[in-house]
Amino acid sequence: MPFIPHTETDVREMLAAIGVDRTEDLFDEIPARLRAGELEGVPPALSEMETLRLMRERAAQDGALLNFIGAGAYEHHIPAAVWEIATRGEFYSAYTPYQAEASQGTLQLIYEYQSMMTGLTGMEVSNASLYDGASALAEAVLMAVRLNRRAKTRRVLVPRSLNPAWRATAHNIVHNQGIELVDLPYDAATGRVDPAVLADYEEEGAVTALVVPQPNFFGVLEEVDTLSDWAARHGVILIAAVNPLTLALLKPPGEWGETGVDIVVGDGQPLGAPLSFGGPYYGFMCARKQHVRQMPGRIVGRAIDADGKPGFVLTLQAREQHIRRSKATSNICTNQGLVVTASTIHMAILGPEGLARVASASYANTHTLIERAATFGVRPAFTGDCFHEVALRLPRRAGAVLEAMAADGILGGYDLGRISPELDDAILVCATETKTSDDLELYIESLRRALAA
Amino acid sequence: MPFIPHTETDVREMLAAIGVDRTEDLFDEIPARLRAGELEGVPPALSEMETLRLMRERAAQDGALLNFIGAGAYEHHIPAAVWEIATRGEFYSAYTPYQAEASQGTLQLIYEYQSMMTGLTGMEVSNASLYDGASALAEAVLMAVRLNRRAKTRRVLVPRSLNPAWRATAHNIVHNQGIELVDLPYDAATGRVDPAVLADYEEEGAVTALVVPQPNFFGVLEEVDTLSDWAARHGVILIAAVNPLTLALLKPPGEWGETGVDIVVGDGQPLGAPLSFGGPYYGFMCARKQHVRQMPGRIVGRAIDADGKPGFVLTLQAREQHIRRSKATSNICTNQGLVVTASTIHMAILGPEGLARVASASYANTHTLIERAATFGVRPAFTGDCFHEVALRLPRRAGAVLEAMAADGILGGYDLGRISPELDDAILVCATETKTSDDLELYIESLRRALAA
Amino acid sequence: MLIFEHARHGRRAAAQAPLTEHSADALPERFRRRSATGLPEVSELQAVRHYTRLSQKNFSIDTHFYPLGSCTMKYNPRGSNAAAMLDGFLGLHPHTPDAHAQGMLGCLFELQEMLKSVTGMRGVSLTPMAGAQGEFAGVAMIRAYHDARGDSARSEILVPDAAHGTNPATATMCGYAVREIPTSDDGDVDMQALREAVGPQTAGIMLTNPSTLGVFERHIHEIAGIVHEAGGLLYYDGANLNAILGKVRPGDMGFDVIHMNLHKTFSTPHGGGGPGAGAVGVGERLLPFMPVPVVAREEGRYRLLLEADMPQSIGRLSAFMGNVGVLLRAYAYMRMLGREGMQRVAEFATLNANYLAVRLRDAGFTLAYAQRRATHEFVVTLKREAKETGVTAMDYAKRLLDYGFHAPTTYFPLLVPECLLIEPTETEAKEDLDAFVEAMAAIRRESQDEAGMVKGAPYRMPNRRFDEVRAARELDLRWQAEG
């Protein structure tokens, strides 16, 4: 009986103490006609050895392609120490830190996490994490609606240069509450939002909030200062959606424009979460301090104990579902604690200089690819400055090119035709610090061959 | 500067405190002409990312062959919990537990290890480990010489059915002290020692000790009771050299014959150490309690502290090199602590029933191979009962057969021609519990094909 | 000491970033950061030592008995972790074409199939990233179903008053009004009240069965009939699925949609608060509405179904397909338990809970529903103790920490005064349950002689009790460099 410690003697004594003959008797309140039969969809048990062998085979089955895709999930080196410590039993198998006295490890770590995230984003407060970047954006939209009482409508401007999966997620989560996400076009030449298009939304209370991605889905840098100032001028809540790694070099949302933004969200994946086919990652959310009571999710604060000794507790719980129930700021309960644990250790180990080097190397590698591709006529689809990801325009449909590259063992990019027919000859390519100059050369040669074929 | 925490300010302040200008000045007592130049044999530094990528490539470079070799190192499943706990920093990065109050984790664990090993071998005392089985045998020989004051010579009988690498190791370690290892032949038919050959050594004091392997190098079971009784009758120290996993089913050395043996050694590898190309494993040594003061290596005992609370300490340190120096029982200092840590957790998790199942499955799988091979005329080289390893006699030289099997992705066995020309048509094969019936079938088919070629 | 207090300007873990600086000089000035990030500058050893020591301040399943009601704090197999942490899985980019992700997709497909089997549902989507998101998906599907039928006037979700707070919060997020249904004295839903509440405005009902009171809802079949007859759907909150795993299936009870907490029932780690995984299962009617991606098998190959494949889907709830690493752990766990192990979970969880309940009752404590069978958990009320000695449920909880036990859930369910909700789980041994009873009895004795001492607990933790009111008033939510 895997994971069951009971001996036959234990069972006998326990049944006797309860006063029943068989364990089965303990289920006598369940109507007999509802009782389940054999679970045919579950195979017979495997030992741990068999399970690990099976999963090793599955993990190795498809080989490992040299990856040049970003598009929302970024391959970075994670120090070996990070997950070795994060998976220590005391972090791995602890619950949400409701009993503060027995959870100071997790609580202090989250406090440190909040401090790091506010530092990185240039904001005043951070929560303890949300599920992922996409759903964090949805929560930010809901929060903006709660915050902006001046708005007459529940409309939020979302640029089409934002990751389309994030936009879809946000829509799916907020639309039942009557909130409308309004498409904002990007400039076909630059690949970023032209602030001039905002002129249509300047009427008092016309929109609740504006979402600004940085870098945007195409890797292009938005004119964040202008957009932020527009929002501030028109009483619109500004939600920044950022890749936190890039903030090592990019101006933090707290410093955008004259006033900085109201809310920052993003996906913490680039800060210590392995690609892992899409998760678990974590969403982060930072905001101005004045907005803290409208924030969803857990928040840790420093507190003083009965001996006057400092420590940490979950605070502002009155916002949450287990207290406020149907009036809570969100239904969120469990968040992404273990990934936050890893990410906090990751950020501590990398530090400001390490993070900057990773960001610079990713920037430089992607720009090297751009230069090398230009030698045979492949050029960026957009003229806007990009960071560590670029949309390349190919002389033909991208699908077949990417398949040819996969045959070389290379994931050549994300097929932008998946999001828009007019981009079906474009691929989104990312070369992080994990790529050597040999890797870049392999990429360029593979692309050249695929195009020549 | 990897792993160096010093900032420039730190260095400046520290040099000022010391009263020198440059770190280089701290080396001013070293004669200038001795100073080293550039270390040309060491390549420039890699980051952790680069190092791990390099080593992942190296680790994957040769593929993974389906392994049917034992011959002193046995492939067994190790529960995932074992090394996850053993590599926790508190075990991984602690020193030998000299400061008992700050080392109760390691000390209690070793006490538990000693308890498990004495239980498994049926002996009264165990040390805290030696390097590996082969060198543990050398230490046992030295210990036997110290113990057996009656012997006129320093001769120890070592059967040729013992692992030849162990014999060589023991010789290399003990011969400088004038100790002679005398070859004892095995019976060419049964593959085990014929007790009748001992008649030559019955003169009073003719030999100091007799080594008895169980199972022996050919996987064959020796007539341990008879051999043990012979030794007891003639005042010869009996050293058992055993595979500890097999003791789940085999009679423990403490119960061999009328009296049990004096010393038991073996390699702990089958109890939780991965193959890892030969190490780190650990040697274990158990003995009668009366011999404990002649044991080499560290020993942990239960003790009482100043509050009357029980705990654990290193004990009988007066035997050891840091106290007795040139008169120590051995020069051993560091042993194989971390592997013992893993092994103790491994034994605790498997328990008596788990260990017995692993042993039975290994026994059954090897015997299945024997039966299946017999269907096409390949039979054991020896008639003696074997446990989970068998010498198969092939109709041709083994070398080419094994190469053909390797081309099928199978390590088909250990070429016994490496140890003796008369066995150059024999292979030593082991199928542990890690092998499925499909694996066995692959093996049989590959062998059949290789022989047919 | 905070990690920031170990920092010194210029200190680095130099092996962990590119050794040479790359130039990002082409980055236009207007985009550049000018302020400090505020990240700590520490050595690798300092970080390792700091977080290793921090970890030791936590109670956890791996170190303590943790009978936290409604949370299913059972052993998280290390084998599941090892399986999910294989390089081949960790390195797989989520946009890898299906053709190059067959090993991963095979695991996920089989997980879907196994979950269908244990719940009796027709379809499973693995994508929700936590129980609460699973709840959201479930209620959103109910809404999508009604909308698709043009039955849009349904505006209410019924929720028993014993429910978790996530239930009403979720209904609100889906744009529904919440109507609470009272619980009768025996712990079951008040059937009369239910009948009165149901009507053409009823979109559905959210039920946890066994309920948060630790009892099995005996009228479930009748409830299903009433709600279905009114045109509503039944939502099953899987918080307590561990209690009945393989014994009775939500699909067979009449539920149309369920979420499972894989981090409870299938023993993926709680991780100090996630990541969880809240897979949803649906019956026939809701199949088209499942959130994407879903893994399909077609001619022996696996494929991700996306929005275009499932036009009626409520869509995606995350950028990719949810907490895949968690799903892999659940998959490994289910394979190790196997068919026969599923029922054992329910049996031994129930055995442990009933035994612990009886032992506590015999030690003089009051069970809130003594006339009922406990399921995998049960409620003790300390109302009498609080009245007699002033020692409250919270005081018991804190004092238990000193005895080396994590506290049970306190003050939930809200219906029972001064309550402890106790869930021992199936992976704890009898002698640990016995030791817990001893500790409770010891605290009771202490309460009689030294109530003040008990009310001051804990004493053996890194901290004493905190002033939480002050912490919420004088918010200190981050460290900041001085000056």
Added chain:
Amino acid sequence: MLIFEHARHGRRAAAQAPLTEHSADALPERFRRRSATGLPEVSELQAVRHYTRLSQKNFSIDTHFYPLGSCTMKYNPRGSNAAAMLDGFLGLHPHTPDAHAQGMLGCLFELQEMLKSVTGMRGVSLTPMAGAQGEFAGVAMIRAYHDARGDSARSEILVPDAAHGTNPATATMCGYAVREIPTSDDGDVDMQALREAVGPQTAGIMLTNPSTLGVFERHIHEIAGIVHEAGGLLYYDGANLNAILGKVRPGDMGFDVIHMNLHKTFSTPHGGGGPGAGAVGVGERLLPFMPVPVVAREEGRYRLLLEADMPQSIGRLSAFMGNVGVLLRAYAYMRMLGREGMQRVAEFATLNANYLAVRLRDAGFTLAYAQRRATHEFVVTLKREAKETGVTAMDYAKRLLDYGFHAPTTYFPLLVPECLLIEPTETEAKEDLDAFVEAMAAIRRESQDEAGMVKGAPYRMPNRRFDEVRAARELDLRWQAEG
């Protein structure tokens, strides 16, 4: 509580062994075990919880500053561990033919080359499994060398009186008599005594440089000349190699053979007492005698050299090729440090030691060799303190534990009364050294006012001081079931 006390008959971690029982019925009765093995019967969770909690009772580098002299307790990079724990390495059988082990052999060959470079030796064998076995290999090679030349009358090994106990113990194991050479007041070898001791009976000398007194032997060149002239060889004990890594090489100092403690200098883990690795390096004369296996490169392929390839070898010292997993960790560490990182090890280890020595001196403590530069470690003598207050070096050591510092090495080297041998290593930060000085100063203050309290330390550990005499007299070396 011992693991055995958690056991109950019939309890199992059932996922961890074959699920079905295989028959070994054919095993003849006379070979079968009839008695119990005495192994504990516990659940997987119980084992995980027990050993996780046990681990928390240890001090370690990952949790505490651990300035244990002569042990080089520096940060063990987690990256080295990850590299050595790769499946492809762990699964490799030691009898895998060379052709199928090229990746592994490549790492080991390159490690040999790097070690040659940092030591200035001509050949390296990686096989010794610890420092003491490396010493054995070294002295055995010296003996084999003399024997091969027919120079068999050499019967003595010279060892300074400050040496580690392993040196004389090793000489004995190799059949040599040990002659101790005294140390002069300044910490160097007494040259006059050396000259008198050397003769035709001299097989060699074993030297640790820097010595265990924490100073560099300034006459090393002269010593080499004297011993070589007498026909003896020079053995370098690598215990303190960390102090001079890349700064001065044993080969350049005139040593003929050395061992290295990879678990010190190259930061493989100490593991609570091993596994270590004691690679040996040799000069020209001893090349033929190195222990096998040695990795050779021939035409771009790697091959293990065994006995047949090296007929004059002292042979193998283990069944396979030593502690390979440890060697891989050392390899990873050296690659991460690189050429330029080697010297930094010596520089910052020396900087830390000299700084700490000066700070302690300024705090009023007495350095045993105040007139000398400290190397990577130094000796403090508490003779005066012990005389004045009765508080001994051992008492300081125990009290330091209460302050959260592992104790330095006590009462070694034997030459210095009431000594502490303190080695901070290069991976500790200045502020931790400062904190250590504070703690030492605080203990000194306590010693003046409350000597009895200090002598009773520690108070904050899992145990107080033990009665070791009684433990050695009333031996209790294993748990046994009662009855």
